[in-house]
Amino acid sequence: MMSRVTTPDAPQNPPAPPGAWVPPAAPPFGPPQGASVPQHPGAPVAPAGAYAPPQGYAPPQGYGMPAAPAPVPRSGALGLVALVLSLVATIGAGLFGAIASFNIGLGAGKGLAGLPMDGSWDWSILTPVRDWVLLGEVSFWVGTVIGIWALVQGIVATVTRRGRGAGIAAIAIAAVGPLVFGGLVQGFLTAGLAAGTGIGG
Template sequence: MSQPDTPQNPPAQPAEWAPPSAAPFGTPTGEAPAPGYPGAAAATPQGWATPPAGAYAPPPGYAPPAGYPVPPAAASVIAYGAPAPVKRSGALGIVALALALVATIGASLLAAIASFNIGLGAGREISSRPFTGDFDWSVLTPVRDWVLMGEVSFWVGTAIGVWALVQGIIAVVKGRGRGAGIAAVVIAALGPIAFGAVVQGFLTAGLAAGTGIGG
């Protein structure tokens, strides 16, 4: 009886399993781990030389950068990012004050001239006519040019005064010439009162001169 054929290359027996080394991650194979880790060697591993002192020091004369230059647009920014206060022009209030003076003084001056001449001419007409209880508006016929001048001064002064009043209020609210704006508002508000007082005073003086009452 023949023996069974034996295989020419019998299977190899598995090798005995060995636990991995305790070297830390990143340690080169075959070298001792760095000091402080389990199994560390007393000597420094080959290829892991310690750099000399001052190897990473900056070169002589090196100075750290002080910062980037501040652009002109950011020059007005102060601490905590708050914008620097911007100085506003006071031209708005100054113009309002000038308009208020023109409306009050200029209109009152023209009204004074017109009122005196109206009273003077009307007084002469009244004194040359027989006295009646009713006022005759025809006495203003010789002084109609002065009457027109008085009306123009009133309406122009009113328009400029309202303009000065509104612009003065805007100047006060926006802080663009606040002092001049307050003065413009006060003068423009008192303009009609001054105009009426001037007209009344010079018209009375003209009537007195025309009728001879004051002579």
Template sequence: MSDPSQPVAPPAAPAPPAWAPPGAAPFGPPPGYAGTPPQPQPPAGHAPPAAGYAPPTGYPAPSVGRPAVPSPRRSRALGFVALGLALVATVGASLLGAVAAFRIGLGAGREITSRPFDADFDWTILTPVRDWVLTGELTFWVATALGVWALVQGIVAIVTRRGRGAGMAAVVIAALGPAAFGVAVQVFLGAGLAAGTGL
């Protein structure tokens, strides 16, 4: 029993509720709910890939994070063939054209000195050297065909990187070929005329 002479203490006031995070009631799940919200599940019979994403069949695989695969080494024969053709068209044709021009000048010079001087040019002075004239013409046309071939093949070799350095050299030599041929023919034709006329 309690002593009636002692004052009766008032009942203790309830303590204010402590602060609660938003996940707890009244903001979180309802009372009595335990666990996490249900996660969406894939349809029955479907399983996610074990090794991650794989591209569909027929499409190239992405290259992110993969080392670059070196391209196969291409043959440089295309450029070297073009270079060989350019050298034949330029150097070979210039040499053969120079020989033919000298022989033409020599024969035509002898014919000029053996005939009376005429103001009109007489093409019959080339009759004794008609074989050399034909050789010079054939050399010119064959060299032109080979030079064009070398020029085109050299450009293809540069673009496709199949003997790029040789292709560049072939293009330059083939482009200079007509000038080299023309200079050689003019110089040796003049030398042949000078030797044939005795000048």
């Protein structure tokens, strides 16, 4: 018959030496037995055994994405300025060009009527009307610069929706501005030449 040898059980948690770090005890979960946790109106009820929020804590209300800010209305001044510039370039330049061309034809009509039929040109014919020629040139170049400015600004106003209607109108007016200017100059120059030839003749 064999004898059974028993060995003493090893201690599960040997005592820590003096001065050593001791891990804290695990926090208890859930309220103590017999304790009641105050509930706020509308707060969710925690299941049994779950961690309870501290007393006086109320969960925030209205979870979800924040509301998008209201769009800031954009001013339509950009398109309005472009429209005004296009009108100045088209009507203003066309008006001054028409006045200059009529007086050029009126003053140089007699000299133009006396030109030979071989197609030669004598620039001295424009000497009496050189001031009107200068006015016609200035009105053309100023109208061109302002018209391009109005065209670009009208495009920007249309794309950025800062006065879209006025911007579209500015684009249309600035685009037909050269045609209006050329038509007015041609018409009034012809009328001035006819009047100048009749007066001299």
